[in-house]
Amino acid sequence: MNPGDNSRKRIYSAIQPSGQLTLGNYLGALRNFPKLQDDYDCVYCIANMHSLTVRQDPAELRERIYSLLALYLACGLDPDKNTLYLQSHVHEHAELAWILNCYTYIGELSRMTQFKDKSSKHADNINAGLFTYPVLMAADILLYRSDFVPIGQDQKQHLEIARDIADRFNRLYGETFVIPNPLIKRQGAKIMSLQEPDRKMSKSDPNASNFVLITESPDSIMKKFKKAVTDSEAEVRYDEENKPGVSNLINIYGAVTEKSAIEVEKEFSGARYGEFKTAVGQAVVDALAPIREKYGELMNDRAYLDKVMSEGREKASAIAAATLRDVYGRVGFVL
Ligand code: ATP
Ligand code: MG
Numbered sequence: 001m002n003p004g005d006n007s008r009k010r011i012y013s014a015i016q017p018s019g020q021l022t023l024g025n026y027l028g029a030l031r032n033f034p035k036l037q038d039d040y041d042c043v044y045c046i047a048n049m050h051s052l053t054v055r056q057d058p059a060e061l062r063e064r065i066y067s068l069l070a071l072y073l074a075c076g077l078d079p080d081k082n083t084l085y086l087q088s089h090v091h092e093h094a095e096l097a098w099i100l101n102c103y104t105y106i107g108e109l110s111r112m113t114q115f116k117d118k119s120s121k122h123a124d125n126i127n128a129g130l131f132t133y134p135v136l137m138a139a140d141i142l143l144y145r146s147d148f149v150p151i152g153q154d155q156k157q158h159l160e161i162a163r164d165i166a167d168r169f170n171r172l173y174g175e176t177f178v179i180p181n182p183l184i185k186r187q188g189a190k191i192m193s194l195q196e197p198d199r200k201m202s203k204s205d206p207n208a209s210n211f212v213l214i215t216e217s218p219d220s221i222m223k224k225f226k227k228a229v230t231d232s233e234a235e236v237r238y239d240e241e242n243k244p245g246v247s248n249l250i251n252i253y254g255a256v257t258e259k260s261a262i263e264v265e266k267e268f269s270g271a272r273y274g275e276f277k278t279a280v281g282q283a284v285v286d287a288l289a290p291i292r293e294k295y296g297e298l299m300n301d302r303a304y305l306d307k308v309m310s311e312g313r314e315k316a317s318a319i320a321a322a323t324l325r326d327v328y329g330r331v332g333f334v335l
Pocket of ligand 2: 154
């Protein structure tokens, strides 16, 4: 099928190569992607420009770019059916971000919870990129005239600002951008940290006990689940407010085994926490094993990964160039 086919609605999603991918990224994003590839025209970005908002080691960043591409593929994305590309390969992202910066207000950006959260985590490096991150994200989405953006709860606010910016621009210059809609899957939409279950699981978290990686060894995954924070009761019951740790484990188990929270509670009624945690760990290990194997094979074939990236660059550039040209014309730039 031709990914540029206009009869199908377009889905856009991006993940930053800012760390290795976690179970949260898998359940909140990656796992849902292959299900979409036959019905939608899907564009998946490796958002390396976004990841510079936090300091990165260059050699590691380069490696993680390949790693993220390999994970996209290992999770079942077919490069012939989807567009898989690297953000910095398509210069239109930076150019449209500049334009959109001029249609975004400081007040709007100041309300973003990710900015507040990341500035407190990286107090020594509160750079302007961290602040304008949502504008680059809006440029990503709008460049591809995306209809839908699958996101976890954490990105809801950023999608809303992208919609507001698009709408503002359209009102000033006529219908230019497609207003994107969020696709949020309820289960697995927000996986929390294993040690601090009031914070979301994040791949850039400096404390490795807080997350489980998609490619982590079964032993290490089991250890982390056994150590996961629960509470002083001894009841597997879903109660996000009073039992955030246990509720997170119920969410994880439910998402992986495709069971509702009520079914999970029933399955573990009377069970000890130790038993429950082992079962959650095992379910996660089983779900991730085939991906880990495929990932290992792909990482050993750089030539193939380069080929996929270069094909993606061409497909993505063609779409992005047309949108940017339209925008430049509308704001009054000489083309
Ligand atoms: P970072 O800490 O660098 O921001 P991250 O883990 O939040 O990393 P992103 O690259 O920001 O990952 O997001 C990638 C995708 O994963 C997005 O669709 C996001 O909504 C989703 N996602 C991120 N964290 C979680 C989570 N804890 N639960 C569910 N989905 C998540
Ligand atoms: Mg994030």
